């Protein structure tokens with residue numbers, strides 16, 4: 001059991017067509033990013049239901065990041081435009097409820113941007129680590 | 145408070161029933177207490193004469209009832225709609241939730257409905273009779289000899305203080321005169337909350353939402369929530385019951401409930417009206433409405449049939465999720 005040094009647990013929802021490939025590229029290029037980033041592959045960033053994000057937090061994630069294709073480059077033409085509206089609304093609501101806004105993020109990462117993927121994850125993990133453990137969003141009953 | 149009388153409504157309903165235009169009428173019946181008026185379907189004039197009530201507590205929005213009843217009942221249903229109800233009516237039509245042909249909508253004017261919690265706070269518990277008088281509601285309780293008069297302004301429900309419109313956006317027939325869309329201060333309280341620090345906001349919502357008993361009344365009454373299978377009924381979600389205080393479960397319910405109706409919520413105020421715990425749910429809905437207005441252009445759900453809700457729409461120039469927080473350093 002870890003006692004003192006708690007590393008932040010980060011859930012990254014990555015679009016199959018861009019960001020997931022971007023993560024692959026980061027790996028191929030041996031670019032380091034924190035091992036505590038758990039990647040969940042989704043067919044499109046707009047597959048991410050707001051409930052997924054809240055559930056991840058309840059189960060103990062400290063930060064959730066959604067990565068998708070750059071606007072205009074969606075494999076399904078318009079999926080990420082919907083993501084953008086939905087997440088803008090959801091994050092604003094979380095902020096309204098007093099939840100630290102640094103715990104959530106949306107980034108557009110293409111399949112060619114392995115370096116951006118690693119840099120984004122490093123930066124995000126750092127910000128989340130600075131916030132400390134996720135207390136406001138966790139639910140002890142859900143934690144495994 | 146209400147200018148039209150019970151007699152006018154009964155007369156209209158009875159004549160439409162007798163002419164055979166409609167086969168059933170939505171109206172209100174007296175409930176267990178004088179203030180808990182219950183929506184009911186009437187099919188005969190005798191029933192109407194005997195049980196139909198109308199007054200300052202007849203706030204129920206009938207729009208959602210039409211979804212189930214238009215499928216069951218042969219012929220048309222007469223429904224009385226206050227201005228705010230007509231927005232929900234349109235929104236449901238936009239979403240193809242009922243057949244317009246099966247409804248005969250009569251627009252009725254509304255002067256604002258009373259909130260029983262406010263009446264109780266002013267006059268005390270144990271209410272046995274409430275009379276509408278010139279000065280206000282004359283309330284008789286078990287514990288007072290002479291009725292306590294609560295002025296209308298003090299008894300007015302929150303949603304009616306901040307009424308957004310006295311204009312009927314849908315009807316077949318209108319009783320009384322057409323009103324206007326109003327300038328309301330309905331976003332003021334949202335702005336006040338936004339101006340607080342995150343910790344203050346968290347404390348505010350923790351306090352409010354932990355009162356929730358997860359009765360789901362806010363969901364059941366909502367004319368925007370008309371899914372036949374709801375995520376909150378899923379028995380394996382582990383989320384269908386009351387959570388212990390201090391967990392996130394309650395907040396999750398409220399975020400998702402408000403999110404599912406974001407862009408479709410007409411701000412009818414039914415959710416806050418029915419909440420037995422008096423949780424200001426309108427502050428969640430209005431936050432979404434305010435954000436949508438700010439970032440995606442003014443939008444009033446239900447103002448017209450067939451409009452495209454903002455969250456199922458997009459432009460290529462939309463604001464980035466990280467930029468919606470731009471409200472100054474106070475949020476840092």
Ligand code: SF4
Pocket residue numbers: 362365366367368369405408409410411412413414415416429
């Ligand atoms: S969320 Fe509340 S205010 Fe909005 S449509 Fe539903 S019941 Fe009405």
Ligand code: SF4
Pocket residue numbers: 355356357358359360361362363418419420421422423425
């Ligand atoms: S009506 Fe009130 S108490 Fe019931 S579930 Fe909704 S917020 Fe909770």
